[in-house]
Amino acid sequence: MELNLLEICLLGALAFCFLVQLYFSLFVHLKLALVKVDSIPEEAKNPISVVICARNEAENLKTYLPTILQQDYPNFEVIVVNDRSWDGTADILKEFAKKYERLKVVSVADGEKFIAGKKFAVTMGIKAASYEWLVFTDADCEPASPNWLMGMQQPEDETIEIVLGYSPYFKKRGLLNSLIRFETFFTAVNYLSFALKGMPYMGVGRNMAYKKSLFFKSKGFAAHMHIPSGDDDLFVNANANRSNTKIRINKETQVWSEPKATFIEYLRQKKRHFGAGKLYKSKHQFILSLQIIVQFLFYVFGIALLCFPETLYIALGVFALSIFIRSFIYPRLLKRLNYGELSWWFPILDIILFVFLVFNAILSIFVKKVQWK
Template identity: 30%
Template sequence: MILSFLYIIALLYFLFNLVLIFTWLRFREVGKDYTFPQTTRISVIIPVRNEAENILNLLEDLNDQTYPFENFEVIVANDSSTDSTAELVKDFQKKAHFKLILNNLSADKSLSPKKRAITESLKIATGELIMTTDGDCRSGKNWILAVQQYFLEKQAKLISSPVTFHSRKGLWSNLQIIEFSSLIGSGACAMFMKKPNMCNGANLAYTREAFFEVGGFSGFEHLASGDDEFLMHKIAGQFPEKVFFLKNQDAIVETNAQETLHDFYNQRKRWASKWKFYERMNVKALAIFVFLTNFCWILTVPGLISGSLSLSDFISLTVIKFSAEMIILSLFLSFLRKSALIWLVPVVQVIYPFYVSFFGLLAQGKGYEWKGRKLQ
């Protein structure tokens, strides 16, 4: 009975990954001819807190954009930084080719500092299209152009674009790149199928009109996280045919992997804590299914050791779970220009079930630490 259940779950997961593979291959990368007028007014909002080590790199990237400088502005929403972030941004205003606004937010013990930073910045933004990213991100020179052209092509209300981690020497960061690629890629496939479930605020764009039409962050302003996914769900609910993923390497944004286990723990706990607040049952069901699949595979290990599960069944269940998963992860990594890490995928596949199960259970608790603050 239990063995049959394990096989059913493994086979369903195999089929799930096959669907992801065919979906990903069906939607080819967007062309880069960029023939639409480059006249859309754009506001890039960057919520920051203590990003002195990183913010200048991002501003330099924005200074190298191919999109007309007169048609975009950048608003750095400084959330009570205690380092030199504000001073660095202010100094950069002298050399910025675009309009650079430093929006120093008043001290506030908001439950959701990032949502507050975006909302307050929208009050002074002049763009029709809002793009958000983080202070530790890097972008290519065609980033804004790629998003703007796709926005016009699709007449989109929301565009989610690819995010990955910077390539650095060391096993720890490389493992995070692979794990994170699964989230970005599966979220992209869900958007291709018009069943959006995940996105990332480090590379998100939406129209000002759509933001206010769905009531912005109202309804989940009490949650510290969710400036990206919950807003996407609201926009997708009202404009189901106008939410897209931009499959274009020009649109890739890179951010920092977590350097310490403590930071990794808090970031993943923050991400995992959102699932129980999802209103869409299909999104909740998918989260539960992924948790159950990985937890079931963990159960095969003590089963093998105790002798209640034969070696042949253990191998069969492992192959069923990992084979299609290996292919889709390789496809995601290749698109994100991380194909050199494909050889590490099996290592992540063995670790991942324990990771998912741990954070899935941990997410039932409350509170985490982020950017030096205790948040809920």
């Protein structure tokens, strides 16, 4: 079999992309599949302030706030920041405050002279916090167990300033829900694995914790107050390092969240996240961009080689080998991160997710305006 120069170049490019893909799978993500899951501490160490920002979340607060207020932890407070809501959120919080002494309500009113957005609300909640260790979640989130705070408390190692948790989405019917959960899974695999590797680059505000002193020492969100997103991932990106960050993936420390119900809502959410990513540290932008570009080129070069009779079976063999190797890693991670039923659909969802990420990246070039709610 003789190959021409174009076929040789395409094969070389495909091999390079395949090796880079394997690096991320075997030397980064596999760490998360093999790491020992920490057990829940038996004793509470320090008091905790839970911070929740709510904007028109009356129904979600009625459903989920009790599961947070009733956590099995001896000393904690829950601060809910009512950010200019008009749906009855204030009335709901007023009723909860009568029942739960540990609930503290902070209200942000219309007309105040500030830059509107979640970061301002989060800052108000942090300022109102009585304790050093802050745990964050959202109004539409439900802890997986009464031991959530026990697992997310300040680690015994006082040098740890940031704890990154995991927040899966509830299972619903339909392809959109499967895509949302699969995308969330891969995002989590990436940021948790890199944190294990000593290079934390983001966290998710639905389930994370850090020290109040770290927030003020780093001047909070001052560096990126001009964009609506990034109260979670940009803060971690700027302040996390290999020695001050730990992860928590114990099933009891996870927080379940309500997924977006429509494709348009999901696109808006991903648009906000994509905008924040542009402000990541250069090395993190490079690595994350490399992952997407290499995956894109892997498909491009592979499909191109399918068009040549001499390289058809080689390309099919590389595709099959890639799926075979990755199918030993990611289905195991799907089970570990509470998405086990998606394991059988891994190869298909992997391709759908890739197409969506490319589409979202292109859309983000043309759609500039984003907002919290």
